[in-house]
Amino acid sequence: MRKLKAQIIDEAGFERTITRLAHEILEKNKGAESIVIVGIRTRGEFLARRIARKIEEVEGVTLKIGSLDITLYRDDLLGKLEQPQLKGTDILFDLNDRNVILIDDVLYTGRTIRAALDELIDLGRPKTIQLAVLVDRGHRQLPIRADYVGKNVPTSSSESIRVHVREVDGEDSVLLMHPELPE
C-alpha cells in the first residue's frame, strides 16, 4: 500500500487545467479545423473526451475522437508475466494529413508514447502528432517531450502518480503517492 504524499491537482484545478490545455491546442493550431483527438487507453481516453468537449464548446465544432490501445506495441510485452488484457484501438477516421492531438494522463519514461507513435504511424500519415499530458513527472528514458503540459511535477522514481477521473474513479484529482513501504 502506498500512502498519500500530496494532492497535486484538485477537482477545480482539474477543470481549469483541461480548459487551459484546450485553449493552448486551439491557439497553436489556429482553430479546430484540422485537428483530431486521440486518447491513450485507459485514462487518456477520458481526458481526450473532456478536452475535445471543451474545444467543441469554444469553437462550436464537432471533433473526431478516437482511442488507442498501445498494448501490442509495448517493448516489454514478451518479458511480462501478467499479460495485459487488450481493450482495442478505436479510430474510425482517416489520420492522413490531420493534426493529431495525442492525449495521455502522465508522461514518465516516454515508452508508452513511443509505442503510441509507432501505432499511429501504422494507421496513417498524420501531418503532425502533438502530445498533450495532464502531468509530466520527468525521468524520461527516450527523447520524447510533450507539446502541452497540464502540470510539471518533480518526483522521485520510487514515488508514483495517481490520476483519478470522474468516469472511472468518481472524482477528478491527481495524487502524488509515497514510495511503496517494504512489507
Add this chain to the structure above:
Amino acid sequence: MPLTSKHLLGLDGMSRDDMKLILDTAVSFREVLERPIKKVPPLQGKTVANMFFENSTRTRLSFELAERRLSADVLGFQATGSSVSKGETLKDTARNIEAMKVDMVVMRHSAAGAPHYLVRVIDANVINAGDGGHEHPTQALLDMYTIREKLGRLEGLHVCIVGDIAHSRVARSNIYGLRTMGARVSVCGPATMIPRDIGKLGVDVYHHIDDVLPTVDALNVLRIQMERDAGRLFPTLREYHNFYGVTRQRLEKAGRAITILHPGPINRDVEISADVADSEHSVILQQVLNGVAVRMAVLYLLSSRN
C-alpha cells in the same frame, strides 16, 4: 489475466474464462485486420513452425497469415517431400525443428492425440490445427466468434451441426466449446454419420432436418467429404441433398432467420444449396476473416505463456 495452459490442444476441458478471453482478445485483432497496415509487432523475434502432416490449404494459410500479422517469423513444413516420407518419427521431426530455436508449433496430423504426444517431447507452445477425428479447436473458436458477432451472444442459443458428425473434429470441438459457453447444441444427420453414444456429450440428436430447424438459431453445415468414401455412408449425393441439404425452401418453411456457417470448402448443392451459401444469413466468408483474428488471439495469448 493469462490463459491457464501454454498449449491449445482442444476445447474439451477448457474453462469458460479461457474461451471468453480468446474470443474477447480476437475482437481487438479483428480491428487490426481493418487497418491500412494489417500488422502489429507483439510476436517480433518469435519463430512459429507450421507442421502440416496432413493436407490443408485454408487452415494453413490462415495460421500463416495470423503469424505474419503478429510479426512472427514463420517456418513452413509439409509432410510430403520431407523426411517424414523417409520414415522419420514424429518425435524426431519435432525435436529437429525445435533445435532450430522455434518458439511455437502449429500442428495438423492425421492421428488423434498427436499434439498431446508432442507436448511431452518438446518445450515449444503447441497449437492443434486438427488431429485426426479428434479436435480442431481454432475452427470451433472461430465458429463461436462468428456466431457471437452475428447474434450478439452464445448463451441460450440453439446451434445445430448437420452432417458427418462421426468423422468430424470440427463437430467435436464445436460441441465442447458451445456447451461450455452455455449454448444448446444438437446434431443432425443420417444414422450412419452419428456416433451411437454422442448423447454423452450433452447434445440432442435429430435424423430429420425439418424437425430441428424451427428452434435453431445457427446451423453449422459440415462438408460431405467426398474423398473419404462418403459413398458408404449414404446411397447418392442427390439423396443426401434431398434429405439433409440446407435449401432456401427448407429455411423458409422453418420461418425464422437462421445463421448459416460452413467450415469450407463447400460442395454447392450437396450439403448446402448455392443460394443459401450466398444469402444474407450466410456468414461463411466472415468465418474465414474471423479465423485469422481468432488465430492471432490464440498465438498472442500463448506467446506470453512460456
